[in-house]
Amino acid sequence: MNESIHADATASEPQDRVTELIEQQTAISEVLRAIANSPHDLQPIFDAILDSATRLCRADLGVLRLSEESGLRSVAVRGNPLLVSQFWSSFPALAEKESFPFRMAANRLPTHIADLTALEGERDDYWIRAMNAGVRSGLAVPLLKDNEIVGLITLTRQKVQPFTDRQISLSRDFAAQATIALEITRRERQYREAQMALAHANRVATMGQLTASIAHEIKQPITAARAYAAAALRFLDKSPPDVAEVREVLTCIVNETGRTSDVVDRIGSLIKKAPPRKEIVDLNVAILEVTALTRSEAVKTGVTVSTQLAELPRIQCDRVQLQQVMLNLIVNAIQSMRDVEDDNRKLRISTESIEPEGVCVAVRDSGQGLRPESLPRLFEPFYTTKPDGTGMGLSICRAIIEAHGGRLWATGCEPRGALFQFTIPAN
Numbered sequence: 001m002n003e004s005i006h007a008d009a010t011a012s013e014p015q016d017r018v019t020e021l022i023e024q025q026t027a028i029s030e031v032l033r034a035i036a037n038s039p040h041d042l043q044p045i046f047d048a049i050l051d052s053a054t055r056l057c058r059a060d061l062g063v064l065r066l067s068e069e070s071g072l073r074s075v076a077v078r079g080n081p082l083l084v085s086q087f088w089s090s091f092p093a094l095a096e097k098e099s100f101p102f103r104m105a106a107n108r109l110p111t112h113i114a115d116l117t118a119l120e121g122e123r124d125d126y127w128i129r130a131m132n133a134g135v136r137s138g139l140a141v142p143l144l145k146d147n148e149i150v151g152l153i154t155l156t157r158q159k160v161q162p163f164t165d166r167q168i169s170l171s172r173d174f175a176a177q178a179t180i181a182l183e184i185t186r187r188e189r190q191y192r193e194a195q196m197a198l199a200h201a202n203r204v205a206t207m208g209q210l211t212a213s214i215a216h217e218i219k220q221p222i223t224a225a226r227a228y229a230a231a232a233l234r235f236l237d238k239s240p241p242d243v244a245e246v247r248e249v250l251t252c253i254v255n256e257t258g259r260t261s262d263v264v265d266r267i268g269s270l271i272k273k274a275p276p277r278k279e280i281v282d283l284n285v286a287i288l289e290v291t292a293l294t295r296s297e298a299v300k301t302g303v304t305v306s307t308q309l310a311e312l313p314r315i316q317c318d319r320v321q322l323q324q325v326m327l328n329l330i331v332n333a334i335q336s337m338r339d340v341e342d343d344n345r346k347l348r349i350s351t352e353s354i355e356p357e358g359v360c361v362a363v364r365d366s367g368q369g370l371r372p373e374s375l376p377r378l379f380e381p382f383y384t385t386k387p388d389g390t391g392m393g394l395s396i397c398r399a400i401i402e403a404h405g406g407r408l409w410a411t412g413c414e415p416r417g418a419l420f421q422f423t424i425p426a427n
């Protein structure tokens with residue numbers, strides 16, 4: 001007797017039922033562990049779900065597809081290794097609308113095909129490929145969220161061997177788990193995107209306030225200087241010209257313009273105004289938090305992020321301010337890579353300890369690089385080459401780093417890209 005049928009036939013016996021329940025329990029905790037271990041990355045979660053589903057439903061191959069605009073895309077394939085590689089080579093990754101898998105998902109209910117060879121009416125290109133790949137029995141369970149199809153799990157066997165009711169109900173549980181995992185990561189991503197948007201909106205709002213107060217403070221001396229200049233012209237028009245009066249008003253003009261440049265100088269100190277809060281910080285952990293925050297932005301832009309974090313001395317610093325520096329540098333790096341070729345978008349973040357007691361942090365990208373004319377102006381307030389940029393990011397970064405007694409600088413990279421580095425002394 002066939003081994004799987006044998007397993008099904010005896011599963012009604014109490015001992016087997018207990019074993020089966022334990023197996024199910026283990027499968028659920030494996031999936032939960034995968035979710036807990038990788039809240040940002042769905043792949044290990046999908047793999048864990050499919051591993052359990054194929055094993056517990058005694059299938060030879062399990063495939064998970066996710067909905068996208070043009071159909072269903074295979075994102076995870078598990079089971080017999082030979083069949084897995086055969087799947088990737090003989091089936092298109094995208095099952096288009098109207099294809100066999102897509103129509104099964106559209107049912108919104110599990111579809112059980114006891115014998116593929118006996119199937120009528122569904123014999124399209126997909127069916128032929130499945131037949132050629134040796135698939136004989138199959139089970140397709142849609143992933144539904146609010147009755148919307150978000151994906152499809154298919155489990156197949158190479159022999160005509162129908163799935164039992166218990167296996168069908170089990171596969172529904174796995175589909176529900178996959179839907180929950182998708183929802184968790186979607187929310188997490190939304191939350192992070194909102195945080196990013198907030199960080200930028202904050203800066204824009206601060207900029208708005210800053211600009212208003214600068215405009216307000218600068219307007220007065222400019223108006224005064226203008227009135228003095230008009231007076232000077234009148235004193236010159238006298239005959240003879242009243243040189244002493246002209247000298248006096250010119251002095252006033254010099255004073256007033258001096259006031260305007262004081263206001264401009266104050267912009268820098270305004271940014272630095274709040275003294276940094278000093279707390280003992282594990283900089284590597286703080287950096288990883290920011291990397292997580294920017295992950296979805298990186299994924300969206302197709303950027304591969306790598307980190308190389310060395311053991312660091314504990315430093316006293318303002319954690320939130322340093323995270324803001326990292327956020328600005330990382331967002332700049334990601335933005336600089338928007339126009340470079342796909343497989344070449346690399347962001348590398350590294351830390352090292354330096355002598356005497358301190359740390360050095362480097363953010364390196366493979367983006368468009370720094371234009372020679374930009375180099376001397378990068379850290380100037382309001383210097384930007386972006387249509388929607390405020391040009392305040394780097395000047396704020398430098399102000400923060402200098403308030404911590406450190407240094408921030410930029411260099412070009414070969415063959416492409418930019419490297420921003422900063423140091424922070426340990427005390």
Ligand SMILES: Nc1ncnc2c1ncn2[C@@H]1O[C@H](COP(=O)(O)OP(=O)(O)OP(=O)(O)O)[C@@H](O)[C@H]1O
Pocket residue numbers: 203328332333336365367368369370371374378383384385386388389390391392393394395417418
């Ligand atoms: N990693 C980088 N690669 C290439 N150019 C960069 C990079 N980082 C910054 N720059 C250049 O420096 C300019 C100033 O950067 P800064 O962060 O101060 O402002 P921004 O990014 O333009 O605006 P905002 O930060 O408000 O969005 C940028 O407009 C860009 O031209």
Ligand SMILES: [Mg+2]
Pocket residue numbers: 328331332393394
């Ligand atoms: Mg910026």
